[in-house]
Amino acid sequence: APESPLSSAEESVKSQQEEQMCRASIQEPSETSESQPGTPLPLPLPGHSGLSIQEMVAMSPELDTYAITKKVKEVLTDNNLAYMKRRHSSIGESHSLETALSGSDLTQGASPQNLSQQHQQQPQQQQPQLKKPRVVLAPEEKEALKRAYQQKPYPSPKTIEELASQLNLKTSTVINWFHNYRSRIRRELFIEEIQAAAGEGGSPSTRPGKSGGEGDNSCDGTESDSTAEGRPSGTEERKGLLESPSLSHRDEEGEAEFPSASGSSRPRGGIIDSLFGIPESISAATTAATPPCRNPKDSSLRKKKAANLNNIIHRLEKAANRDEPHEWEF
């Protein structure tokens, strides 16, 4: 059932009306109770300044944002919602993936379930600990994810789970990371192409700017010097990360590499390198199109484009054959 944070008895007609008034009048981004389309619009607020927000807006020739804000705050305060950040109202509802992975406790705070229950049962209490701690990925984890991305910009759910398990992260974190990473790479490439198209006369591949510094570390996923490491080139397009010995043949060496989360420390250092140590496998087509280059900047740009090309290839493959039967044979 769609509960609102005001699921207690205090969820009176009045508060519902006030909430709807907020939405109807000023598009307040409330994620609270479900709307009831048929409900008539607001009455003046008892105990407050007499006029509803809608009336205030209607009566004033211009939007008095200060007054409106004040009014909204009154309403929210009235319902003990004034200190809840928007996102927190949905914490408990959107974490099915996380709960599926509750085994990896890491450094997360209170469980979503608890948050949700607190939210529903005691909306009166303001609980600062509702704040969800931000996950900060370790450099090694980012590196591993980047390598995984190089192998497969669009990992399957299974791959994601494996990655999450190997890195001791939540699957939702891995999913988010891939979403963000793809998005940011796309944006970077777009910007670069815009700049290249603007063509200030310099060599595009050596253009200074983001690609020389931060960009390499943040979004191209290719800042490592593993460019030309010796994987037999070409034909192993879809092999790589998840076919690395440590994953596909865990009995050999990978098994004990990641200490359990019980040690309260996530894996560090060469561990991940050994797991994901296979040099980036750019697709055969990509490799053919982009022969090795010793210039770091060229290499970086090349790898960005290669990753993007992989992305495109993946989508073409997906379009051509949605089953991708070859993809998970490891």
Next chain:
DNA sequence: TTGGAGTCAATAGG
């Protein structure tokens, strides 16, 4: 259901 786009917000660094 999945991925992209856009955004929010926590954190780190200058």
Next chain:
DNA sequence: CCTATTGACTCCAA
């Protein structure tokens, strides 16, 4: 204190 980075989230389209 301000800005950049980045994980998480919402919304929407396919």
